[in-house]
Amino acid sequence: MESSLATSQMSDEIVCFCGQSSVTRTSLTANNPGQRFRSCSFYGQPDAWDYFSWVDPPPHPRYKAIINKLLRKDNSKRNDEQQLRRLVKCYQIALEVFLLGVIIQKIWL
The missing domain is CATH 1.20.5 (Single alpha-helices involved in coiled-coils or other helix-helix interfaces)
Structure with missing residues (x-):
């Protein structure tokens, strides 16, 4: 799927084109431990939009x-x-x- 996002008119909330608000998660991988990122609320599931954006700088x-x-x-x-x-x-x-x-x-x- 195409990586896409839209900014809501109502707030600074980032909304994915799937219609759901993006969510902030914390990476627990060895390369990026503790680093927060925003993604589609269905990130990692089949047919999810592949919206992904780092919130924090690299640790x-x-x-x-x-x-x-x-x-x-x-x-x-x-x-x-x-x-x-x-x-x-x-x-x-x-x-x-x-x-x-x-x-x-x-x-x-």
Whole structure:
């Protein structure tokens, strides 16, 4: 699709030709961590207008390094939490199977 935008007469709001207001998002990529940009509200979805505009200047290299380190730490923590949830779920299932075995054994005896 063609990259297009229009400025609303009512305000300084940027409206995409899809008819929706553009939205401000924050990049979490390694190249542009923490850098804000405006895009079509359907950006990244099939058939979305490819309107895209940076709001902030490129981040300082030191800032990039700090933000990327924090993002890696956050992702690592999130992965640890997911693994813990899986482990707890496995223990719950094992306990349910054990209790079911005890109940079945009591019924048959």
